[in-house]
Amino acid sequence: MESILIATDFSKSANNAAEYAARLGEQLSVKNLILYHSYEPVPQSVRVPESNVLLEESIRERNLKSLDELKQELAVLTNGETNIITVTDHFVLSHGINNLTKKYDIGLVVIGLSDKSLWEKILLGSSTKEIVSTCRLPLLVVPSSSRYTPIDKIVMGCDLKKVSTTVPAEKIRELVALLNAHLLAVHVDHDEEQYFDSDIIRQQYAFYDLFEDIEPSIAYVDDQDVNRGILTYAEEQQAQMILVVAKTRSFFERLTKESISKKLATTSKFPLLIIH
Numbered sequence: 001m002e003s004i005l006i007a008t009d010f011s012k013s014a015n016n017a018a019e020y021a022a023r024l025g026e027q028l029s030v031k032n033l034i035l036y037h038s039y040e041p042v043p044q045s046v047r048v049p050e051s052n053v054l055l056e057e058s059i060r061e062r063n064l065k066s067l068d069e070l071k072q073e074l075a076v077l078t079n080g081e082t083n084i085i086t087v088t089d090h091f092v093l094s095h096g097i098n099n100l101t102k103k104y105d106i107g108l109v110v111i112g113l114s115d116k117s118l119w120e121k122i123l124l125g126s127s128t129k130e131i132v133s134t135c136r137l138p139l140l141v142v143p144s145s146s147r148y149t150p151i152d153k154i155v156m157g158c159d160l161k162k163v164s165t166t167v168p169a170e171k172i173r174e175l176v177a178l179l180n181a182h183l184l185a186v187h188v189d190h191d192e193e194q195y196f197d198s199d200i201i202r203q204q205y206a207f208y209d210l211f212e213d214i215e216p217s218i219a220y221v222d223d224q225d226v227n228r229g230i231l232t233y234a235e236e237q238q239a240q241m242i243l244v245v246a247k248t249r250s251f252f253e254r255l256t257k258e259s260i261s262k263k264l265a266t267t268s269k270f271p272l273l274i275i276h
Contacts, residue, residue, distance in 0.1 A: 001107035001178055003032035005100060005137075007093065008112075010037070010066050015073075017112025017142035020271065022074040024110075024140075025082060027150055028178050033074060034104060035067050037088040038096045056090075063088040101137065108175075110140045138171060141272045151179045153239040154273070157230045158185045158218070160203040167245055169210040171275050176214050183216040184237055188229030190222060234270055243273045 006021045008014040018035065025033055039059060067086035074084055085104075089096055097109060154176060158167075176183050185207060187200075204218055223229030234242050 001028050001030050001174075002105035003034055004028070004030050004108045004110060005034045005036055005097060005104075005106045006110045007036050007038070007097070008067075008070065010070070011112070013112040013142075013144040015070065015112070016144050016146070017110050018070060018074060019077065020112075020142045020146060020148045021108075021110040021140070022077045022082070023148040024151070026078060028107075030082065030107075032083045032085055032104060033078070034085045034087060034100060034106065035070055035074075036096060036100065037063050037067060038093045039063060039088065039090055060088060097137070106137060108140055109137050110142060112142045112144065136276050138175065139274045141274065143269065143271070145269050146271050147269070149240055151181050151240045153182050153184055153237055154179070154241045154243050155230065155234040155237060155239040156183060156185045156216075156243040156245075157226070158187055158207065158245075160187050160200050160207065163203045163206040163210065167207070167210060168275055172243070173211060173214055175273075175275075183211060183214055183243075184233075184239065185216055185218045186221055186230055186233045187218065188221045188223050188226045188233075190224045231270070239270070241273055242270045243275065246274050246276055 004021050004025050006018045008018055022033060064086065067088060071084045071086055075082075078084070087096075087100065091099065097106075100106060156172070172183070207218060208216070219233060221229040221233050223232070230242060
């Protein structure tokens with residue numbers, strides 16, 4: 001992985017996510033950290049076009065100053081060995097990210113969240129839905145309570161359905177291998193008989209085949225609430241990250257409305273890695 005893109009609005013939670021990303025970048029040995037701020041364009045005034053230009057320049061200069069301050073803070077964390085690039089523009093967030101992916105080899109996008117309202121604003125807002133559905137980059141959402149520790153265990157929620165055709169194994173294998181981490185898949189269900197279902201068993205073998213080179217594990221958790229089961233298992237395993245596969249847009253929309261989003265936003269320490 002060559003670059004990590006950090007989308008920031010200069011909030012406390014965004015700064016925390018940036019610090020997390022910088023330390024994660026050290027573990028991944030990335031060459032570039034790209035600090036990106038997208039802002040709304042100035043409403044155009046027909047009567048005084050010169051004032052529009054001056055205001056636009058003022059906003060841009062202010063953003064660049066804030067980005068530079070953040071850059072200096074992150075440079076201390078990376079010992080000056082990582083190239084930190086600052087970018088600000090008034091593109092829609094998803095378009096801005098897509099533009100940057102054409103210029104840099106970005107392997108991961110990182111955003112932060114602070115509370116339930118911001119989480120809902122970010123994940124239920126059109127911008128992030130568009131990011132998830134169009135740019136196809138892994139998206140790491142970092143709660144404000146998260147503090148970076150080296151990634152050794154990643155818990156992956158898996159429904160064990162059509163594994164061979166719906167799990168983006170190459171992306172997951174690459175990240176897990178770069179982190180030198182253990183992949184702990186967990187299947188949560190309240191029907192114990194399903195654990196011995198022939199199709200579930202076939203899907204389990206298919207999962208092992210996909211990730212044979214990184215030697216994953218699969219655990220079964222009995223819980224009526226899938227998201228609660230994933231979080232509980234992650235805590236029991238002392239994992240540092242939770243991974244979910246957004247198989248479809250409807251899956252992602254359902255995820256944001258259920259308990260995992262609320263718990264991550266208010267109590268959970270686990271960063272959430274969303275991969276298509």
